[in-house]
Amino acid sequence: MDSLPLGHFRLLYLEPSHxxxxxxxxxxxxxxxxxxxxEALSYTWGALVFDHEITCNGLPLRVxxxxxxxxxxxxxxxxxxxxxxxxVCIDQTNLQERTAQVRIMKDIYxxxxxxxxxxxxETNEDEAAFTVLERFRKLFAEHxxxxxxxxxxxxxxxxxxxxxxxxxxxLVELFQKPWxxxxxxVQEAVMAQRATVACGPFSASWDLICDVADSVLKxxxxxxxLIEPHAPGVNSARVIRSLKNAHQSPRNSNWELIxxxxxxxxxxxxxxxxxxxxxQGVVTDTNSxxxxxxxxxxxxxxxxxxxxxxxxERKDLTCLSNAGLSTYPQKPNLxxxxxxxxxxxxxxxxxxxTNQFRASVDTLPILSISSDHKVLIIQGFVIDTVAHxxxxxxxxxxxxxxxxxxxxxxxxxxxxxxxxxxxxxxSETAHRFPPDQDREEALWRTLCxxxxxxxxxxxxxxxxxxxxxxxxxxxxxLTPEGEYDWEKxxxxxxxxxDLLHLMPFVSxxxxxxIARKRCVTSSGYLGRVTHGxxxxxxxxxxxxxxxxxxxxxxxxGEFTFIGEAYVHGIMDGEALKxxxxxxxxxxxxxx
Numbered sequence: 001m002d003s004l005p006l007g008h009f010r011l012l013y014l015e016p017s018h019x020x021x022x023x024x025x026x027x028x029x030x031x032x033x034x035x036x037x038x039e040a041l042s043y044t045w046g047a048l049v050f051d052h053e054i055t056c057n058g059l060p061l062r063v064x065x066x067x068x069x070x071x072x073x074x075x076x077x078x079x080x081x082x083x084x085x086x087x088v089c090i091d092q093t094n095l096q097e098r099t100a101q102v103r104i105m106k107d108i109y110x111x112x113x114x115x116x117x118x119x120x121x122e123t124n125e126d127e128a129a130f131t132v133l134e135r136f137r138k139l140f141a142e143h144x145x146x147x148x149x150x151x152x153x154x155x156x157x158x159x160x161x162x163x164x165x166x167x168x169x170x171l172v173e174l175f176q177k178p179w180x181x182x183x184x185x186v187q188e189a190v191m192a193q194r195a196t197v198a199c200g201p202f203s204a205s206w207d208l209i210c211d212v213a214d215s216v217l218k219x220x221x222x223x224x225x226l227i228e229p230h231a232p233g234v235n236s237a238r239v240i241r242s243l244k245n246a247h248q249s250p251r252n253s254n255w256e257l258i259x260x261x262x263x264x265x266x267x268x269x270x271x272x273x274x275x276x277x278x279x280q281g282v283v284t285d286t287n288s289x290x291x292x293x294x295x296x297x298x299x300x301x302x303x304x305x306x307x308x309x310x311x312x313e314r315k316d317l318t319c320l321s322n323a324g325l326s327t328y329p330q331k332p333n334l335x336x337x338x339x340x341x342x343x344x345x346x347x348x349x350x351x352x353x354t355n356q357f358r359a360s361v362d363t364l365p366i367l368s369i370s371s372d373h374k375v376l377i378i379q380g381f382v383i384d385t386v387a388h389x390x391x392x393x394x395x396x397x398x399x400x401x402x403x404x405x406x407x408x409x410x411x412x413x414x415x416x417x418x419x420x421x422x423x424x425x426x427s428e429t430a431h432r433f434p435p436d437q438d439r440e441e442a443l444w445r446t447l448c449x450x451x452x453x454x455x456x457x458x459x460x461x462x463x464x465x466x467x468x469x470x471x472x473x474x475x476x477x478l479t480p481e482g483e484y485d486w487e488k489x490x491x492x493x494x495x496x497x498d499l500l501h502l503m504p505f506v507s508x509x510x511x512x513x514i515a516r517k518r519c520v521t522s523s524g525y526l527g528r529v530t531h532g533x534x535x536x537x538x539x540x541x542x543x544x545x546x547x548x549x550x551x552x553x554x555x556x557g558e559f560t561f562i563g564e565a566y567v568h569g570i571m572d573g574e575a576l577k578x579x580x581x582x583x584x585x586x587x588x589x590x591x
Contacts (some may be wrong), residue, residue, distance in 0.1 A: 001094075002025075002029070003094075003097065004010075004029065004100070004101070005029075005031075006100070007031060007032055007033070007104070007155055008029055008030060008031050008032065009029070009030065009032055009035070009084065009089065009101065009104065009108060010028065010029050010030075010032060010037050010084075010088075010089040010090075011027070011035060011036070011083065011084055011089065012025050012026075012027055012056075012082070012083050012084065012085050012088050013025055013026045013028060013080050013081075013082055014071060014074065014075050014076075014080060014081040014082075014083060014091055015075075015080060016075065016076050016078050016079055016080060016081075017075060017077070018077060019051055022054070022086045023054040023055070023068070023072065023075065024055045024402060024563055025052070025054065025055070025056050025069050025071075025088070025548045026056065027056060027088070028055050032104060032107055032108070032111065033113070033135040036082060037082070037113045037114055038082040038083060038084055038113065038118055039081070039082065039083045039084070039112055039113060039114045039115065040083065040084045040085075040108060040109050040112035040115045040116070040188070040192070041070060041074075041084070041085045041115075041116050042109075042114075042116065042117045042118065042179070042184075042185055042188040042189065042192075042195070043066060043088075043117075043118040043120075044066060044069070044116055044178045044179050044182050045064055045065065045066065045069055045087065045270060046064050046065065046066040046178070047065075047123050048270065049064060049065070049066065050062035050063055050064055051064075051065065052064065052065055052067075052068035053220070054068065054071065055488050056088065056498075061088070062163075063088070065374045065464070066086075066118070067085070067087055069118075069120065069121050069468055070118040071318060072117075073198065073200065073201070073202040074116065074198075083116075084108055084112060086101075086105075094256075095296050096293040096294075096296075096307050097296075098295045099224065099294035099295045099296070099540070101199055102278075102280070102295075103279050103281075105187065105278070105281055105291060105583055106187060106191055106280075106282070106553060107279025107281075109187065109188050109191035109192055109281075110191040110192075110193065112193065113193065113194075113203035114192075114193070114194055114195070114196065115188060115189070115191065115193070115194070115195040115196075115206075116195070116198055117179065117185075117188075117195055117197045117198065117206060118179070118198055118279065118490065119174070119177040119179050119198065119199040120177060120178070120179070120200075120201060121199075122201065122354065123200055123202050125170040125173045125174075126168070126170070126173075126199050126200060126393075128166070128167050129154045129167075129170040129173065129525050130174075130199070130203075130204060130530050131167070132160075132161060132167050132168075132171050132209060133171075133174075133204045133209070133212060134171065134204075135160060135161075136208065136211070136212045137204075137208050137214070139160065140208075142210055142313065144274050149241065152373065152577065153383025153559070156351075157304075160448055165168065165510065168425075169502070171212075171216075171231075172230050172231045172518070173285045174199070174231075175213070175232070175233030175234050175237075176230070176231055176232070176233065176249055176576075177199070177233060178268075179233075180233030180236040180499065181232055181233075181236065181238070181266065181267055181268045182267060182268055182269070182276055182280040183264060183268060183269045183279070184268040184269075184274065185236075185240070185267075186239070186240060186243065186264055186267065186278065186279065186282060186317035187259075187278055187282050188280065188430045189206065189240045189280065190240055190244045190246070190247060190282055191242045191247075191282075191399070192206070194206075194273030197209055200279060209237055209440060210237045210238070210241045211384075211445045213233070213234045213235075213237035213238055214237075214238060214241075215239075215494065216234060217235075217238065218266035219580055221288070232266065234267055236267075239410055241263070243255065243260075243282060247282075247468055249408075254560070255282070255283055256284075256314070256316075257276075257280075257286055257306065257309075258284060258287070258306075258310050258314075258316060258318060258319050259281045259351040260279050260282060261275070261276070261279065261281055261306070261322070261339075261341055262318075262322060262353060262525065263324075264279065265341065265343075266344045269342075271300055272299045272341070272342040273295065273297070273302045275341040276302050276303070276306055276341065277288070277295075277302075278527065279362055282539075286309075289302075289305050289306060289309050293303050293305045294416060298333075299331065299342065300331055300333040301335060301427060302391060303338055303339065303340060303341055303383075304334070304335075304338055304373055304392060305333075305340070306319075306339075307319055307323075307337065307338040307339065308369060308373065309419060310370075311365075311369070311376070312367070312369060312555045313366060313367045314376075315544065317365055317542060317544050317545040318351075318353065318546070319339060320337060320352075320426075320542075320545070320549060321338075321351065321352035321353070321547070321563075321564050322339035322341075323336065323337050323339040323563070324336060324337075324530060324550075324561045324562045324563035324564075325530070325531070325532025325560070325561075325562050325563065331491035334372055334376070334562075335376065335589065335590070335591050336555070336561040336562075336591065337376045337561045337590045337591075338395055346452065347477070348452075349452075349544075351449060351513070351514065351547045351564050351566060352545075352547050352564065354451060354457040355546070356450075356458065356459055357395075357546045357571045358546060358571075358572050359541055359545060359547050359548050359572070359573060359575070360380075360541050360542065360545050360546070360571060360572055360573065360576065361548060361573035361576050362542050363544055364543060364544050365378065365379075365542070365543055365544030365545075366378065366379040366543050366544075367379070367544075370557050374589075374591055375423075375558070375589050375590065375591045376561075376588075376589075376590045377541055377587050377588070377589050377590070378543075378544075378587070378588050378590065379542070379586070379587055380540050380542035380543050380545075380584055380585070380586070380588060381540065381541055381544050381579070381581055381586060382538045382539070382540050382542050382584065382586075383539050383540060383548065383567075383570060383584050384521040384522055384523045384525060384538075384539040384551065384567065384570075385521060385522040385536065385537070385538055386519050386521060386522075386529060386534065386535050386536065386537045386538075386539065387515050387519070387520055387521055387522040387532055387535060388426055388429060388520045389517050389518070389519045389521060389529070389533060389534060389535055390419075390422055390423050390426045390517060390518040391443060391517055392418060392419050392422040392423070400557055401435060403428060404459055405439070405474060413474070413475065413478055413480065414480075414482055415480070416471075416475065416506075417475040417478055419518075420447075420471075420472070420475065421475075423443075423447075423518045424443065426518065426520055427439065427443055427520065427526055429524070430442070430520045430524050430526045431524040432523055432524040432525050432569060433526075433569060434568075434569050440465075441465060442526055442568050442569075443468075443526065444460075444464060444465060444468035444505075445568055446518075446527065446528060446566065446568045447463075447468075447509045447512075447513075447518075448464065448505065448509045448512055449459050449512045449528055449566040449567070450509040450568065450571065451508060451512060452508055453463070453507070453508045453511045453512065454502065454504070454508075457556050460508070463501045463504075463505075464501065464504070464505045464508070465497050466501040467501035467502045467503075467504060467505025467506065468505060469498075469507060470498050470499060470501065470502045471493050471502060471505065473489060473495070474492065475501075476488070476489065477489050504552040512528070513528075515530060515531045516528045516529065516530060516531065516566075517529050517531060517533060519533065521539060521567065525568060525569055525570065526567075527539070527565055527566055527567040527568060528565070528566040529562075529563070529564075529565045529566075530550060530562055530563030530564055530565070531549050532550075532562050532563060532564075533550050533563070533565075534552075534563050535551050536549065536552075537550045537562055538550065538551045538552070538553060538559075539565050539567060539577070540588065541570075541575050542588070547564050547566070547568065547571065548564070548565040548566075549561070549562070549563065549564060550562035550564070550566055550573075551590065557587050557589070558589045558590070558591050559589065559590045559591075560590070561590050563583070
């Protein structure tokens with residue numbers, strides 16, 4: 001391909017033909033500001049196996065199966081279709097061109113007249129899924145968006161599938177399509193003027209997809225148990241709609257890069273650098289990063305540039321909440337304080353992301369980074385040491401429950417009973433609680449990190465105490481077979497309204513337990529620490545940070561960054577009031 005002048009791009013002219021004819025196209029270069037009306041294609045590359053052939057500018061061009069299928073379905077019989085398709089319109093062998101085109105991709109999608117979101121060839125379930133979407137469309141047209149789960153809602157009197165209908169499974173499978181988990185789709189769908197979702201011969205508007213996603217997430221058990229856990233596309237659609245609304249807001253309240261990186265951490269990219277590059281058109285604070293790294297940079301250099309930008313330029317320590325030891329191996333050339341965005345570790349960021357804590361009150365970060373970018377030097381002080389860690393985690397083998405049996409439905413309760421029994425025993429060594437709280441309150445607040453996690457995150461309400469007591473009461477009559485022995489506590493059957501407080505509490509505990517261990521500190525505090533923590537690790541307050549962090553001291557006096565900590569009783573600045581911070585302050589050299 002000829003090189004592209006600055007501000008130019010190529011458009012693909014897809015020649016009309018009959019269904020079984022070879023696919024032919026040509027590329028034409030245009031200035032972005034004077035291009036003809038065109039459409040953009042949003043799709044997944046899939047496996048990087050280029051085993052299908054089309055003809056482009058009179059020459060054979062190898063493409064992936066998914067792109068070939070898209071061109072086959074999108075080709076019209078009588079007129080050319082003008083499209084922008086990244087795999088063909090960008091010279092993928094030219095790193096400089098790739099970098100330059102990625103930087104204007106936001107404009108390419110926003111200037112297109114229409115974006116086609118290609119989910120792939122149809123499967124046996126897709127017709128049923130699109131039938132459900134059409135039923136939703138009619139429902140929304142008549143009644144607006146509504147909840148579909150609780151029995152008392154109007155939806156149960158309207159033509160939606162029954163709760164046990166196979167049609168819901170078809171909808172789940174639609175939201176499981178790989179497109180929904182690809183990092184590039186965030187920018188592509190956010191910037192689209194209008195978009196249509198296509199799957200083989202079936203299609204629906206992108207707005208309808210988002211409306212359905214919103215409704216099923218509000219829908220009680222249909223959304224909570226059947227759809228949400230198994231269909232990542234539901235949350236993906238909501239994230240994209242939220243970003244699009246922010247862009248269209250008069251205040252243009254764009255997200256910051258670190259916030260969006262955390263939100264999209266589960267998204268997939270064949271090139272780990274794209275976890276950053278794919279977002280630069282959606283956020284506003286990436287200029288300094290884009291000017292220093294590109295496709296000629298290594299993955300480590302790109303991730304390091306993000307960390308330096310966030311820490312040094314924005315003085316934002318929430319970046320650290322995404323870093324540290326985890327269940328995934330860190331890239332060998334990344335310091336422990338630099339997040340490895342190629343792994344799904346967004347669970348570690350949830351405490352700082354809530355904006356509910358003020359562990360260092362209103363102090364400001366005092367930090368620097370070594371000239372070789374290996375060491376973060378940051379001020380703070382050691383507040384405590386991890387003394388005991390409870391790693392109890394039941395497995396199916398230990399509780400003797402067949403995953404296919406009905407007992408598997410109560411496995412979380414069986415596991416939770418053992419975990420909580422052990423933590424209650426461990427907590428007997430704790431003795432430092434807030435003045436107005438007893439041991440039980442400190443325990444249940446620590447279990448949920450004193451947070452209520454739902455559509456929005458707030459500090460845990462007093463009603464969670466009722467949820468905790470209901471949980472313990474049910475656990476105490478739970479048999480090893482997963483049944484409830486009501487004779488042990490006849491009154492448990494008539495707990496009534498108290499049961500309403502159980503699920504919100506349990507839901508928050510479960511979300512905040514992922515990759516976190518329960519612990520007791522040397523000073524007698526109850527806490528939750530990240531998975532990599534062990535007894536002897538230091539719990540530190542870093543100036544400017546909203547939450548404490550766990551650091552591990554090495555023989556040479558330097559530290560390894562482990563991750564966030566929740567320590568009940570020091571999350572709101574108590575440590576700065578209680579201790580002589582001036583004498584305790586030190587420079588932590590973290591590498």
